[in-house]
Amino acid sequence: MPSNFYMYFVAALIPMVVGAVYYHPKVAGNSWMKVNGFTEESLKGGNMLVIFGVSYIFSIFLAFTVSGLVIHQSGIFSTFAPEVMEPGSAAMNEFNDIMSRYGDKFRTFGHGAVHGVFATIFFALPLIGINSLFERRGWKYILIHTGYWLITLILMGGLLCQTLQFAPLS
DSSP, X not given: OBTXXXXXXXHTTHHHHHHHHHTSIIIIIHHHHHHHTOOTXXXXXXXXXXXXXXXXXXXXXXXXXXXXXXXXXXXXXXXXXXXXXXXXXXXXXXXXXXXXXXXXXXXXXHHHHHHXXXXXXXXXXXXXXXXXXXXXXXXXXXXXXXXXHHHHHHHHHHHHHHHOOBOOOO
């Protein structure tokens, strides 16, 4: 568990902030509205507190998932589980030794951002694309949403990879 656990909650704000900018009418908002057949009037309905609240909860789930994708050391932990949690165990000692030598390897914003690109291409794009094809949406719809997730996952991956700090197990 990271010592700065709050970074998951900070990273979960990224989809909200990027969405506010990206889907603004002066950026991709007008295109998004047109491709969906929305008008400004049709978007005024809905409980915005529920929409933003549930979206933030989903964004927290996403932050946990993205951290596992961009921080390779989390895979090492799972390799030693559950023995790694036993104080003084050989698994815990080996894990701490590995982390002391390699715990900061590939822990940069750029590395996390690259994984954000991969997550967009190999995860977000297929999910958006499959749903869009069955909903009879066009490529413009797919590309608008994929662009949003590209920016979002680059920023989330970079932030989490650079900032999450893990203390040795004891």
